[in-house]
Amino acid sequence: MAHIAHDPDARPDMRTTHDLRVVLPRTAEVRGDRLFIGGVDVVELAQTRGTALYVMDEAHIRGQLRSLISALRSRYERSEVAYAGKAFTSKAMVALVGEEGGCLDVSSGGELAIARAAGFSMKRVVVHGNNKTLLELVEAIDAGVGRIVVDCFEELERISALATERASTQAILLRIAPGIVADTHEYLQTGGEDSKFGFGIASGAALDAIRRALDAPGVVLKGLHCHIGSQIFALDSFAKAIEVMADLIASVRTETGFITEDLDLGGGLGIAYQAADKPSDVEQFAEVITSAVKREFGARDLPLPLVTVEPGRSIVANAGVTLYTVGAVKEIPGIRTYIAVDGGMTDNIRTALYDARYESILANKADQPRSTLVTIAGKHCESGDVILIDTPLQPAEPGDTLCVFTTGAYNQSMASNYNRQVRPGVVFVKDGIVREVLRRETYDDLMRCEV
Numbered sequence: 001m002a003h004i005a006h007d008p009d010a011r012p013d014m015r016t017t018h019d020l021r022v023v024l025p026r027t028a029e030v031r032g033d034r035l036f037i038g039g040v041d042v043v044e045l046a047q048t049r050g051t052a053l054y055v056m057d058e059a060h061i062r063g064q065l066r067s068l069i070s071a072l073r074s075r076y077e078r079s080e081v082a083y084a085g086k087a088f089t090s091k092a093m094v095a096l097v098g099e100e101g102g103c104l105d106v107s108s109g110g111e112l113a114i115a116r117a118a119g120f121s122m123k124r125v126v127v128h129g130n131n132k133t134l135l136e137l138v139e140a141i142d143a144g145v146g147r148i149v150v151d152c153f154e155e156l157e158r159i160s161a162l163a164t165e166r167a168s169t170q171a172i173l174l175r176i177a178p179g180i181v182a183d184t185h186e187y188l189q190t191g192g193e194d195s196k197f198g199f200g201i202a203s204g205a206a207l208d209a210i211r212r213a214l215d216a217p218g219v220v221l222k223g224l225h226c227h228i229g230s231q232i233f234a235l236d237s238f239a240k241a242i243e244v245m246a247d248l249i250a251s252v253r254t255e256t257g258f259i260t261e262d263l264d265l266g267g268g269l270g271i272a273y274q275a276a277d278k279p280s281d282v283e284q285f286a287e288v289i290t291s292a293v294k295r296e297f298g299a300r301d302l303p304l305p306l307v308t309v310e311p312g313r314s315i316v317a318n319a320g321v322t323l324y325t326v327g328a329v330k331e332i333p334g335i336r337t338y339i340a341v342d343g344g345m346t347d348n349i350r351t352a353l354y355d356a357r358y359e360s361i362l363a364n365k366a367d368q369p370r371s372t373l374v375t376i377a378g379k380h381c382e383s384g385d386v387i388l389i390d391t392p393l394q395p396a397e398p399g400d401t402l403c404v405f406t407t408g409a410y411n412q413s414m415a416s417n418y419n420r421q422v423r424p425g426v427v428f429v430k431d432g433i434v435r436e437v438l439r440r441e442t443y444d445d446l447m448r449c450e451v
């Protein structure tokens with residue numbers, strides 16, 4: 001049975017919702033004792049739509065996309081933002097990315113299918129995956145995607161054969177493992193060979209892959225890709241990765257004459273999950289990326305490439321919250337108080353998966369201080385099914401609406417049907433209007449695959 005460790009530093013923090021500004025969706029505000037997002041009373045939303053429910057602040061998502069695109073373009077004209085659909089995908093989300101002028105990073109046939117159904121421009125799609133199936137490659141090539149990021153030699157051969165059969169040409173990038181491991185606060189330079197993703201530099205695989213890609217029929221090598229990690233606070237890690245990539249690109253030019261037109265730097269910009277977190281903003285991120293590209297390419301006399309970044313979390317995480325209804329309060333004297341809610345690891349696996357931390361409030365007591373210390377437990381048959389451990393909260397009673405912040409990324413997209421739980425719906429809220437973008441599953445959905 002999983003043991004849930006105590007956080008020895010945890011205590012009630014007496015904060016009210018206002019004090020949590022850094023994790024709140026942009027339009028969050030407290031009116032009376034209640035939390036509103038996008039002009040919508042979330043307590044009423046929970047009562048009328050049912051819980052668990054994901055709520056996303058549309059203005060926040062659009063604002064993040066818009067400000068990142070303009071922060072990059074104002075410094076470096078030839079830049080693109082490819083939203084990483086793995087963070088959260090639905091047709092409405094994909095359509096919004098298109099409206100804001102973004103490209104789209106998909107990492108499976110399913111994400112590509114949703115992009116197609118949303119009418120997203122296939123030319124603006126970047127396809128990822130370390131072991132794309134043959135069917136996924138066929139679908140991507142036949143759909144006319146802009147770029148496929150090739151992860152291994154076998155895939156290069158498969159794409160080349162498929163494109164040749166079709167008498168077409170597929171634009172590709174090669175995924176490079178640059179040997180940088182970004183920690184939240186610093187980077188580590190490693191041998192970089194121990195990754196399931198991409199071609200290592202030190203082993204010579206990267207240069208070999210570039211040579212083979214240049215010779216392969218049916219493909220046109222546009223450039224290189226790297227992704228150094230996720231939830232990165234130390235922007236220096238991105239600058240270091242750009243330096244390593246520029247070194248590789250310069251030596252490739254010497255060895256093969258190949259000039260890299262496209263440089264895709266992956267995602268990874270960190271965001272605030274807790275009130276004390278101090279992430280960088282998109283302006284600082286754009287400044288570091290663009291100045292490093294100009295500096296490192298300039299120093300090697302390389303032509304400036306088209307620069308793409310692939311943010312997921314930093315676009316949607318803080319936009320989203322999850323609403324639950326408190327069902328039970330279990331006080332174990334001298335040990336802890338569990339607050340049990342009507343969801344859990346099926347809608348938010350991040351705590352069980354990697355000890356993620358969040359902030360939460362009771363949305364119907366949003367003006368009150370968080371004067372108790374509790375553990376929020378889910379309803380599933382696992383002791384490790386917890387969402388927040390030793391967290392400050394307003395005094396809870398059954399029927400209260402719990403709001404967990406920063407759940408817009410890697411929550412719905414990682415949701416499961418464990419315990420045959422139906423997955424929650426997603427609503428976008430904006431200017432007082434609620435737009436359902438994914439409906440809550442029903443038992444009929446659970447039966448759909450039964451034969």
Ligand SMILES: Cc1ncc(COP(=O)(O)O)c(C=O)c1O
Nearest residue numbers: 084227230267268310311312313
């Ligand atoms: C290739 C690639 N691009 C982009 C992302 C998005 O990263 P993030 O959500 O941290 O911005 C990931 C995340 O794993 C990734 O693997």
